[in-house]
Amino acid sequence: MLKSLLIVDDSPVARMIMKKCLPAEHGLLIYEAGNGQEGVEQYQTHRPDLTFMDLTMPVMNGFEALDSIRSINPDAVVIVSTADIQEKVIQRVKDLGALYTMKKPPSKKSLAEALERGEEALSRVQQ
Amino acid sequence: MNSAEHIFSTEEKDILQEVMNIAFGQATAELAEVIDIFVILSVPNIKVVKGRDLPNYFINEMDGSNVVNLIEQNFLGKFSGQALLIFPSGAEKELIKLFNQENAEQSYNVDMDTLEQETLVEVGNILIGACIGKITELLSDFVTYDPPRLMIQDLSQSTPAQFPVDEDSFAISIRTVFRFEQQNVEGYLFLITKQRSIQWLKKALQTFLESFM
Amino acid sequence: MIFAQIFDTINNGLLVIDRDMKVNYWNRWMAMHSGIAADEIVGSSLFSHFPELDQPHFRRNCKSVLQFGNFCYFSQRLHKYLFPMPAPGSLADSFSHMQQSCSMGPLRNANNEVEMLYISVQDVTEVVSYQKKLVAMSNTDQLTGAYNRNYMESHLIREIERSRRYNHGLSLLMIDVDLFKVINDSYGHPCGDYALKTICQRITATIRKSDSLIRYGGDEFCIIMPETTKKDAYKVAHTIRKSICDHPFTFADMTFNTTISIGVANLDQDTDDVESMLKKADEALYTAKQSGRNTVT
Numbered sequence: 309m310l311k312s313l314l315i316v317d318d319s320p321v322a323r324m325i326m327k328k329c330l331p332a333e334h335g336l337l338i339y340e341a342g343n344g345q346e347g348v349e350q351y352q353t354h355r356p357d358l359t360f361m362d363l364t365m366p367v368m369n370g371f372e373a374l375d376s377i378r379s380i381n382p383d384a385v386v387i388v389s390t391a392d393i394q395e396k397v398i399q400r401v402k403d404l405g406a407l408y409t410m411k412k413p414p415s416k417k418s419l420a421e422a423l424e425r426g427e428e429a430l431s432r433v434q435q
Numbered sequence: 436m437n438s439a440e441h442i443f444s445t446e447e448k449d450i451l452q453e454v455m456n457i458a459f460g461q462a463t464a465e466l467a468e469v470i471d472i473f474v475i476l477s478v479p480n481i482k483v484v485k486g487r488d489l490p491n492y493f494i495n496e497m498d499g500s501n502v503v504n505l506i507e508q509n510f511l512g513k514f515s516g517q518a519l520l521i522f523p524s525g526a527e528k529e530l531i532k533l534f535n536q537e538n539a540e541q542s543y544n545v546d547m548d549t550l551e552q553e554t555l556v557e558v559g560n561i562l563i564g565a566c567i568g569k570i571t572e573l574l575s576d577f578v579t580y581d582p583p584r585l586m587i588q589d590l591s592q593s594t595p596a597q598f599p600v601d602e603d604s605f606a607i608s609i610r611t612v613f614r615f616e617q618q619n620v621e622g623y624l625f626l627i628t629k630q631r632s633i634q635w636l637k638k639a640l641q642t643f644l645e646s647f648m
Numbered sequence: 649m650i651f652a653q654i655f656d657t658i659n660n661g662l663l664v665i666d667r668d669m670k671v672n673y674w675n676r677w678m679a680m681h682s683g684i685a686a687d688e689i690v691g692s693s694l695f696s697h698f699p700e701l702d703q704p705h706f707r708r709n710c711k712s713v714l715q716f717g718n719f720c721y722f723s724q725r726l727h728k729y730l731f732p733m734p735a736p737g738s739l740a741d742s743f744s745h746m747q748q749s750c751s752m753g754p755l756r757n758a759n760n761e762v763e764m765l766y767i768s769v770q771d772v773t774e775v776v777s778y779q780k781k782l783v784a785m786s787n788t789d790q791l792t793g794a795y796n797r798n799y800m801e802s803h804l805i806r807e808i809e810r811s812r813r814y815n816h817g818l819s820l821l822m823i824d825v826d827l828f829k830v831i832n833d834s835y836g837h838p839c840g841d842y843a844l845k846t847i848c849q850r851i852t853a854t855i856r857k858s859d860s861l862i863r864y865g866g867d868e869f870c871i872i873m874p875e876t877t878k879k880d881a882y883k884v885a886h887t888i889r890k891s892i893c894d895h896p897f898t899f900a901d902m903t904f905n906t907t908i909s910i911g912v913a914n915l916d917q918d919t920d921d922v923e924s925m926l927k928k929a930d931e932a933l934y935t936a937k938q939s940g941r942n943t944v945t
Contacts, residue, residue, distance in 0.1 A: 321446075321453040321644070328647045364456070364478050391460025394467040412457050413573075413647070462716075469715045470708055534704065545726060546806065547813075553726035557705070564718025572717075577760060580719045582751070 310357045310427050312337040316347030316373060317362035317389070322412070326360060326389070329419040344368025348376045351384070358426040359386045361406070363397070371404060378405035383433040385426050389414065442483045442605055442633060450640040455479040455609055458569040466565050472533070474562065476624075477612040487602040489627070496610060497521065497590055497623070505586045506559040512578030513635040514571050516606070516628035518563040522620065524587070527551035529618040530558055556585050562613065566624065574639040604630035661731070661748075661769030664755065667714055669694045672764060681733045681746070681771075698731060706730075713754050713765045722750040724772050731769060739773050742780070747773040789863040791841055792848040800862045800870070804922050807874050811915055818915035819881035821871040822929035823851075823888075826907045826941040828867035839899045843906060850891045855884065870929065878914045885910045885944040893942050907942035909933060 313336045315323050323340050330336070339354050341347035345368040351359060359377065363370035370388065377384045388401045391412040398409045407429050410418055443451065459476045466472045484492050497503075504527060506520040522530075531554050545553075560583045571577055600606045609626040628636070655662060656676040664673040671694050674686040684697055695702040709720035722730055729748040734740065749770045754762040787799035795803070804820070811818040825831075825847065832840040844867065851861055851871070860872045873881055893907040911933030913919060919928050936945040 319449065319453045319456065321449045322456075325453075325644070325647045364460070391457040392464045394464040396467070397464075412460065415647075465715055469711050534708075544728070547810070548806075549725055553723060556723075557709075557720075560718065560720060561708075561712045561716075564712055564716045564720075568716030568718055575760075577717055577754075577756065579753075582719070582721050 310336060310423060310430060312339065312354065312356040312358075314339045314341065314347065314350055314354065314356035314359040316341045316344065316350075316359065316365070316370070318342050318365040319362070322362065322389075326414055326419065329414045329416050331416070331420060331423070334423075344370060344373030344376075347373045348380070351377045352380060355381070357385065357430055358423070359384065360389050360410075360422070361386050363388060363390045363392070363401075371400065374401060374404045374406055385429045385433070387422050387426065440483070443637070447637055447640055448481070450644055451636070452479075452481060454573050454640065454643060455481060455570065458573055459566060459611055461569045462565040465569070466561070470561060470565075472558070472561065473615070473617060475614045475616060476566070477614075479609050479611045482608050482610070484606050484608050485602075486600040486604050486606060486630075489600060489606060489608075492608065493625070494590065496625075502587065502589050503622075504555060505588045506556060506563075506583050507586065508560065508563050508583040509581040510563075510567055510578045511580075512571060513576045513632065513639070514567070514574065514578060514628065515632050516626060518567065519625040519627065520559045520563060520622065521625075522555060522559075522622040526620045526622065527555045529620050530554055530615065533558065533615065533618055552585055556583055559583055559585075562624065566611075567626065570626075574636075574643060576635075576639065600627065600629060605633060606630065607633065607636075662766060663694075663769075664764055664766050665694050665710075666764045669710070678731075678769070682731060700732070701730060709752060710765060713752050714762055717754040717756075717762045719751055719753045722748075722752075724749045724776060730767075735773050736771070739777050742777060743773055746771050747776045792845050792863050794848050794852075794869065795860055795862040797862065797864055799860075800864065800872075801922060803860060803862075804872055804925065807872055808915060808921065808925070811874065812920075816875040817877045819873040819876040819878065820913045820915075820925050820929045821873065821881065821885055821888075822864075822911040822913070822926075822933040823869040823871070824909050824933055824937065825867040826909055826937075828906075831904070831906060835899065835902055835904065839902065842899045843897055846897055847892060847906075847908065850895075851888055854888050854891055878912070881912050881914065882944060885912055889942065889944055909936040909941050910944045911936055912944065 315326055315338065317323050327338065339350050339356055341350045343365045347361065348368070361370045361374055374386055374388065377386060384405070386406050388406045388409045389412055390397065390409060393409055393411050401409055407425060410422055456478055459479055463474065463476050466474055482492070502524040504522040504524060508518045510516060510518060528551060531551055534554060563583070564580070567578060607628045611624050612621060613624055614621045658675070659677065661678040661681065662673070662675040663671060663678055665671055671689045671692060674689050679685050689697055712718060713720055724747050729745050730750045731748065733746040735743040735746045749772045750767060752765050752767045755764040755766055757763040787795055789796040807818055810816070825843070828840065831843055848861060851869070855861065855871060855873070858874055862870050862872070864870045873884070889908060889910055893905065896903050896905050911929045911931065913925050913929035913932060915925060919925050932945040936943040939945065
């Protein structure tokens, strides 16, 4: 059961859009971070069920943050959100432990799918 | 430059930045997957500049470069302006490898100079088309283009290009650094938009944001 | 109605292809100049009739237009032409095919998505012909038809670069007509001109198409010979020398003999740019003169 969400993206607009695309009455507790470092700190503090990770961020980029979070918790469920969805990138984040890569900009549909897949991954972990 | 800061509200600036980030990201992916051109485009730097300040702004951004290859291409839509692609001198010799043109000189029956220059223009045309194409797709616009022109400029001698912007009007400069890793070629792409696009752009940005509501 | 008429009456080739490279429209100009009627090609792949177009650069540009909605250009300068068509009658001698400047652009459907692309073909043979003539005029010596000094240096630079790039030899011959002043003084200037013209003709008959004969000065010539070793350059030089001294010249009712001296220089480690090559050839020529003329050094 997904209860909390962490959105890591340096663009406030991107974070806003993602929140807007969540289904109405999602009832999720939402945390946000504006760069990779903050993202890792937020993860450490709150241990959200699902994390959305942007890749191009200052201070610490998404690849590094993803790696850190997966080190903190090898079962962390992280979905990468990026506009640059070429094969190279998809493979790289997969190797770093991302659940999958979601294309930017998101939509209500892609968010619904993300929550579903996140839910699934979480329950597998909790078994 | 005070008034330039107020052309866009903070929210509009943020939306513009995100739209450009998405556009350049998508362009990078599609250039790789569809055209087999592997180029990294940096997160774009966006600035509003007054027409008369453009030449100086440009010189400052290009700090350090002297002789360059400059490709200039006008685009026309609701989003209108000029694209400027700057390649360092000598890049044409490296980029020719991009298309595996080892024996192309013979097969094309032209001299190496022509082949190098035309390859530069072809790559530049596609790069510009990819970036502008993605921006306008996100904002529900489409543009037509003039043929690109290649010029060799000595930036230490003269201000580059004739910016199609009146002295008193504003332009938005969207600047990205592009990098062809395999060929070790790095350069700049500037999109200079005209003032009359600014009004439309503000509306288009709002529409973009609202499409997610 | 109007656009359909424009499509078929415009003095430009226009065709429309879809994402699978199938021809959807083929205008009258294309039919006329290609000899392929619309009903023959519409519905089939462009490559089935024009297999030479199935090249990376063509496909790449098509992909770009279909993906990004931009325009792509095929300049005559690089491509010469896209569709092989006969050159217009008067220019058929100078060009194997019609020279073309082509462009392609997106065609969108009702949802504004790029569905197909058009290709526009423009006949620029005449323009190219004029360009070539102008360039030739500025590069040619009026009297002898050889290249002039204007052309020389840029051509030598290019050949040196090509030589380095492909690791081929490059030779430079510096030629001087011996005692040319005497010919002019004894037989008059028209005779002197005739001598120069004939010398050039004899040299041209001896050298290859890839070699360039240049009138460097009043009675000085040089020959740039790409992909030529020192040994072969000397052979050619001797053949040229003999073709001048072994056969007399006849002008009006006068018959006379003349000779030339030749200096040979080769591109190598020590002589690797325009300046040094010219210097070496010049010095060799001087030595030839000093050794009694009608010599190759």
